[in-house]
Amino acid sequence: MRNPTEGQSQSAAADIVTAPQHWSQNRRDFLRILSSGALAATLGPLAGCSSSHAASRAEELRALLLADERFWADVNAMFPLNPAKRFMNIGTAGAMPKIALDLFDSENRAKAFDSLSGYTNLLTERTEVAPGFGIDPDELAFSANTSSGMCHAILGIGWNPGDVVVTTNHEHPGGNVPLAIAEARYGIQIERVALPVGNNQTAQTYVTLFDDRIRALRTQGKRVRAMMFSAPTYKTGTMLPIADLMEVAKRHELISIVDGAHLPGMMAYHYADLGMDFMSGAGHKWQCGPGSTGILVVRNKIRASNPLPLPNWYPIHTSSWAPQARTTNGTATYDIGSVITSCGSLHTPMFHSLVSACKLWDQVGRKKIETYDLTLSAYLKERICEVWGTDRLYSPKDDPKLVSALTSFNPFVKAGDVVNSAKSNEFVARMLSDYSPGFVIRNVNVPVVGAPSDHYVVRISTHLWSSVDDIDKLVAAMFDLSKKMG
Numbered sequence: 001m002r003n004p005t006e007g008q009s010q011s012a013a014a015d016i017v018t019a020p021q022h023w024s025q026n027r028r029d030f031l032r033i034l035s036s037g038a039l040a041a042t043l044g045p046l047a048g049c050s051s052s053h054a055a056s057r058a059e060e061l062r063a064l065l066l067a068d069e070r071f072w073a074d075v076n077a078m079f080p081l082n083p084a085k086r087f088m089n090i091g092t093a094g095a096m097p098k099i100a101l102d103l104f105d106s107e108n109r110a111k112a113f114d115s116l117s118g119y120t121n122l123l124t125e126r127t128e129v130a131p132g133f134g135i136d137p138d139e140l141a142f143s144a145n146t147s148s149g150m151c152h153a154i155l156g157i158g159w160n161p162g163d164v165v166v167t168t169n170h171e172h173p174g175g176n177v178p179l180a181i182a183e184a185r186y187g188i189q190i191e192r193v194a195l196p197v198g199n200n201q202t203a204q205t206y207v208t209l210f211d212d213r214i215r216a217l218r219t220q221g222k223r224v225r226a227m228m229f230s231a232p233t234y235k236t237g238t239m240l241p242i243a244d245l246m247e248v249a250k251r252h253e254l255i256s257i258v259d260g261a262h263l264p265g266m267m268a269y270h271y272a273d274l275g276m277d278f279m280s281g282a283g284h285k286w287q288c289g290p291g292s293t294g295i296l297v298v299r300n301k302i303r304a305s306n307p308l309p310l311p312n313w314y315p316i317h318t319s320s321w322a323p324q325a326r327t328t329n330g331t332a333t334y335d336i337g338s339v340i341t342s343c344g345s346l347h348t349p350m351f352h353s354l355v356s357a358c359k360l361w362d363q364v365g366r367k368k369i370e371t372y373d374l375t376l377s378a379y380l381k382e383r384i385c386e387v388w389g390t391d392r393l394y395s396p397k398d399d400p401k402l403v404s405a406l407t408s409f410n411p412f413v414k415a416g417d418v419v420n421s422a423k424s425n426e427f428v429a430r431m432l433s434d435y436s437p438g439f440v441i442r443n444v445n446v447p448v449v450g451a452p453s454d455h456y457v458v459r460i461s462t463h464l465w466s467s468v469d470d471i472d473k474l475v476a477a478m479f480d481l482s483k484k485m486g
């Protein structure tokens, strides 16, 4: 990681425009290396992580990353990050690029200078960013963050007592709390599938878990109305396979709600193609917009990707609404993104900075960023495998449908210490205080099927400003600390 200067930042902007054009080959190479991992997994323990095959996978990923090192060094220089630290907790908070920060600052001052208000539905801004997410502007609302988007989605649905929502045991309070409010207020019932951890799972595991539970509930006479799940989860970073789970939702005619806190800025998804009813994402995490920003995708017309009727839904946080029927065809009856975004006077500099970060992502290339983030993460996972063993990974690594840029694992010499939350906290604190550079990571509690108590694993986010060198130093520091802590 380099210490950015003004000059580097300008040359970085120039380099983005003249960037190498081999990214789809990078993507193909990344997928090929991952599928060699899946093959190794099916061959069993003989082809495990300690084998030379696994070592070569790490080396292949490393070579792929190093080939574009200069490009990503230039991207890194666009962020005014503290060079004394390596920031690897983007799943909690990102950092604004300089271009967005400068805009935020100048607009904030202009707003104060002229005592400006912010009465707007931000249509121009939504029109600028919506194509990057593969949707129309009416299908995109700006929210306050993921949690606020989940409240918009869940608390706006016209629930009936006894409606069942099928969700998971790895959800974040941002989704769990509005579900609990709907349970207390409207009498919905919450059913949770217990999620697996580790590498021994595939996308089909999730299809079976949800499909079996929905069928069983229906057999009991329950009125299953919705599916809600995180993709990826904040605990193990497992990317629940949205496209496959949407097939389950459509088969059972369910409302689909995705807690996509980590999706904007990490994954280059086209939401019109996925067709979920709601996807609530953060603007301030991987998308690197300001705090208190979120991107909420709402299905607002019938597309081939999801022919189900639009759910019965009312806004719960707006100052701009009139009763209007939802469409039954491919043309929206009203701009739902405007209704959700408009709520009194908005802090426009904040949203303009989010737009500026989104435009930077579009310029660099969302697919390039996704491929880089996932390749860094795959490299880290392979290195963890080599040093600690595959059984220490709580994130899957071999099914390309399940991977994200979050990596959770158990670093302790004695594997059983993973239930010790104080030791886990100490590990995270010392990764920052005892090393130079210090590493900003976090830990998270994971309910594990069959375990009497939660496991406290460490979680690492690998984003566009990190390098191979950062990952190598991180792994060395984590290994050193795990030995020191015994």
Ligand SMILES: Cc1ncc(COP(=O)(O)O)c(C=O)c1O
Pocket (backbone or CB within 6 Å): 091, 092, 145, 146, 147, 148, 172, 174, 175, 230, 232, 233, 234, 259, 261, 262, 281, 282, 283, 294
């Ligand atoms: C899966 C998930 N959902 C929701 C949230 C809450 O995010 P926000 O702060 O954007 O509301 C987080 C935060 O880490 C998360 O990981």
